[in-house]
Amino acid sequence: MTRKKRRLYMLGLALLGLGAATALTLTAFQDNIVFFYSPSQLQTQQVGDRNFRLGGLVEQGSVRKLTDGVTTEFRVTDTAHTIDVRYRGQLPDLFREGQGVVAEGKLTGGVFVAREVLAKHDETYMPPEVSEALKQAGVYKNPAEGKTAANTNAPPAATKKE
Amino acid sequence: MHRFANPARFLRLSALLLPWTAGATVILLIAGLYLSLFGSPPDYQQGDTVRIMYIHVPAAWMSLFVYTNMAIAAAAGLVWKHPLADLFAKAAAPIGAGFTLICLVTGSLWGAPMWGTWWVWDARLTSVLILFFLYLGYMALVNAFDDPQRGARAGDVLLLVGIVNVPIIKFSVDWWNTLHQPASVVRMGGPTIDSSMLIPLLVMAVGFTTYFITVVILRLRAELAQRKIQTLRFSVAGDGATG
Amino acid sequence: MTEFFAMGGYAAFVWPAYGLAALVLIGLLAVSLKGLREAEATVRALEGVRTPRRRARAAHSHTTHSHTDSPHTAPSSAPGLPGKASEG
Numbered sequence: 001m002t003r004k005k006r007r008l009y010m011l012g013l014a015l016l017g018l019g020a021a022t023a024l025t026l027t028a029f030q031d032n033i034v035f036f037y038s039p040s041q042l043q044t045q046q047v048g049d050r051n052f053r054l055g056g057l058v059e060q061g062s063v064r065k066l067t068d069g070v071t072t073e074f075r076v077t078d079t080a081h082t083i084d085v086r087y088r089g090q091l092p093d094l095f096r097e098g099q100g101v102v103a104e105g106k107l108t109g110g111v112f113v114a115r116e117v118l119a120k121h122d123e124t125y126m127p128p129e130v131s132e133a134l135k136q137a138g139v140y141k142n143p144a145e146g147k148t149a150a151n152t153n154a155p156p157a158a159t160k161k162e
Numbered sequence: 163m164h165r166f167a168n169p170a171r172f173l174r175l176s177a178l179l180l181p182w183t184a185g186a187t188v189i190l191l192i193a194g195l196y197l198s199l200f201g202s203p204p205d206y207q208q209g210d211t212v213r214i215m216y217i218h219v220p221a222a223w224m225s226l227f228v229y230t231n232m233a234i235a236a237a238a239g240l241v242w243k244h245p246l247a248d249l250f251a252k253a254a255a256p257i258g259a260g261f262t263l264i265c266l267v268t269g270s271l272w273g274a275p276m277w278g279t280w281w282v283w284d285a286r287l288t289s290v291l292i293l294f295f296l297y298l299g300y301m302a303l304v305n306a307f308d309d310p311q312r313g314a315r316a317g318d319v320l321l322l323v324g325i326v327n328v329p330i331i332k333f334s335v336d337w338w339n340t341l342h343q344p345a346s347v348v349r350m351g352g353p354t355i356d357s358s359m360l361i362p363l364l365v366m367a368v369g370f371t372t373y374f375i376t377v378v379i380l381r382l383r384a385e386l387a388q389r390k391i392q393t394l395r396f397s398v399a400g401d402g403a404t405g
Numbered sequence: 406m407t408e409f410f411a412m413g414g415y416a417a418f419v420w421p422a423y424g425l426a427a428l429v430l431i432g433l434l435a436v437s438l439k440g441l442r443e444a445e446a447t448v449r450a451l452e453g454v455r456t457p458r459r460r461a462r463a464a465h466s467h468t469t470h471s472h473t474d475s476p477h478t479a480p481s482s483a484p485g486l487p488g489k490a491s492e493g
Contacts, residue, residue, distance in 0.1 A: 007241045015322065022326045026337075033338045035284040055339055092278025094207060102341055118278045123346040125212060126356035127203030199423075200409075210413035214422045221426065260429045268422040275418050373430060380437045387444035394451040 036102045039081035047107060054083060054112055055102040055120065063097055076101060076112070087114040094119035169386055172246055176379045183376040190369030197362035205359070212359065214272040219347070220367040221264040224374060225293060226328055228258030232300075233325040236318035246382070248314035249389075251321060252304055253381035257374055259297035266294060277341060285334040286342035289327055296324040 026033065036055030037045055054076055062075035071088045074097075085103055095101060100120030105113045126134075198216035205212035232251040239247035269287070270280045281287065300317050307313030335344045347353045353360055412419040 004241060011237060011241055011322070015325070018323060018326055022330075026330070030338075033285050035282070035339045035341055038339070090278075092276065094276045095278070099207070100343075116279075118282070118341060119276060120341055121207060121276060121343050123344045123349070124354045125205050125208075125215070125346060125359050127358060128206040129203070130356055130358075131206040195423075204413060209415065211415045211418060213412070213419050217422050217426045257433060260433050264426045264429050267425050271418045271422045275415055373434075377434055377437050380434075380441050384437065384441040384444045387441065387448050391444065391447050391451060394448065 038078040039076060039083045040078050042083065043081060049106060051104060051106050051115075053102055053104045054085070054114075055100070056083075058095070058097050058099055058101050060097050076103065083112050084110070085112045085114055085117075087117050089117070091117055092119040094121055169245060173383065173386065176383065180376065180379055183372045183379070187369055187372040187376050190365055190372060194362060194366035194369045197365055202359055202362050208276055211272055211275055214268050215359075216362050216366050218265060218268040218272060219363060220370045221261045221268065222290070223367055224370045225258060225262040225265050225290070226331060227371070228254050228261060228374060229293060229296070229321075229324070230328055232258065233321045233328075236321040239314060240318050240322075248318065249382055249385040250378070251300075251317060252314070253385050254374075254378050255297055255301050255304075257377055257381075259294065259301065261370070261374075262290065262294040262297060266290060279341075282341050284340040284342060285338045286331065286340045289331045289334050292327055293324075293331060296320070296327065300324075 036053035037047070038056055039054070042054070056076040056078045059075040059077045059082060062073075064073045065071070066073065071086065072091060073084065073086050075082050076085050077083075085105075087103065087105075095117065100122060102118045102120050103112065103114035104116045104118075107113075194216065198213055202213070202216075204210045232254050235244075235247040235251045235254075238244045239251070269290075273282075274280050300320050303320055304310075304313045304317040307316065332345075334340060335342055346355050347360065347363070355363065410416060410420075
């Protein structure tokens with residue numbers, strides 16, 4: 001009994017120590033684990049001239065294809081702050097207004113020039129008919145659209161949520 | 163607890179259980195495949211690629227479930243010296259590695275069209291890759307010792323150290339900014355998946371679980387037979403020496 | 406039907422995902438079954454060597470129940486109370 005108990009306590013203590021060490025390490029490297037910065041974080045974060053990733057929602061009504069056919073301009077927002085993005089190249093299938101996006105590149109004169117644009121989807125899954133029905137009933141708002149309520153382009157009726 | 167760790171009792175119980183888990187696996191996976199491919203709608207944003215979810219998400223759950231069970235067995239092996247605990251971990255490891263591989267590759271096949279990339283080093287994807295290496299490392303370590311007892315001890319320690327990765331995988335999408343989206347099913351406030359998609363997902367998940375039970379029983383019986391072979395070889399050699 | 410296989414233009418991603426899952430799961434099952442059969446065959450062979458010939462037949466029926474139940478023989482042996490038989 002005592003030997004088993006002692007082994008059990010030892011194991012518990014070892015796991016506790018391991019967990020604490022891991023938590024401390026992860027907290028210390030918090031900034032390196034973050035995959036992207038939001039526009040608000042960029043207000044305080046010094047990024048300088050280096051490459052980084054910018055994440056947020058594609059603002060409603062902000063996507064513009066330039067006349068050259070391959071360059072797209074849009075605004076990335078986290079509802080509090082907004083950043084202009086320019087990107088030359090193929091966009092992922094899920095790229096659309098109101099959806100999440102993560103772009104890699106650097107800030108050049110206030111505009112974020114992206115080398116790569118990835119789409120980030122949210123955790124909601126439903127059939128198209130359900131989405132339509134919910135929109136009609138006014139119960140459901142596309143969560144992405146809901147978050148851009150601050151966006152002046154969105155009609156007031158569409159900003160009502162839940 | 164020791165009653166269930168008795169090998170003879172395990173052999174008897176598992177023989178009774180096996181036809182039921184095997185039958186349930188066949189029925190659940192056929193039903194799950196039908197629901198995933200025919201009986202569920204495309205997603206309002208992701209179209210038919212959402213069908214990859216019915217493989218990807220259950221495989222991801224299983225990769226964590228199997229590892230957690232192996233770590234519990236490792237603790238039981240170290241603390242209580244259960245005769246079956248180490249054999250269970252050894253038998254389960256290739257199945258867990260298989261589920262993790264399925265999770266990684268199907269995730270890649272899903273990410274390519276939807277995210278626009280096969281792979282990114284965000285916290286979720288990286289921590290799942292570490293889980294895959296933990297499985298491979300465990301299998302290599304256990305087999306690297308001539309004395310199976312010492313191999314099992316070393317493997318137990320690795321499994322218990324690696325358990326910190328399990329909560330990291332689960333909560334990585336909440337703790338840090340990731341490209342991977344947050345949890346849809348096991349989350350505060352209930353699932354955010356329409357029931358027409360949640361049902362196929364759950365049927366597949368239960369089918370994967372019964373598959374795991376079936377195959378782990380087969381592998382455990384093989385491990386026990388291997389152990390018996392060792393003692394028989396020993397006694398045959400002994401008989402030869404005396405006779 | 407072709408529409409079904411096209412998967413809304415995502416066939417190149419959906420079908421490999423299902424194919425790989427099937428390959429891994431069926432492969433793992435096959436390898437595990439093969440390993441079990443081979444190990445049990447070795448056990449039988451070794452037990453045959455160890456037991457003197459005149460006792461071999463009795464010993465054979467005595468041990469097979471507890472250690473060589475393959476998934477195919479398991480259902481048929483279940484009504485016969487294999488536990489009792491192997492303990493007796």
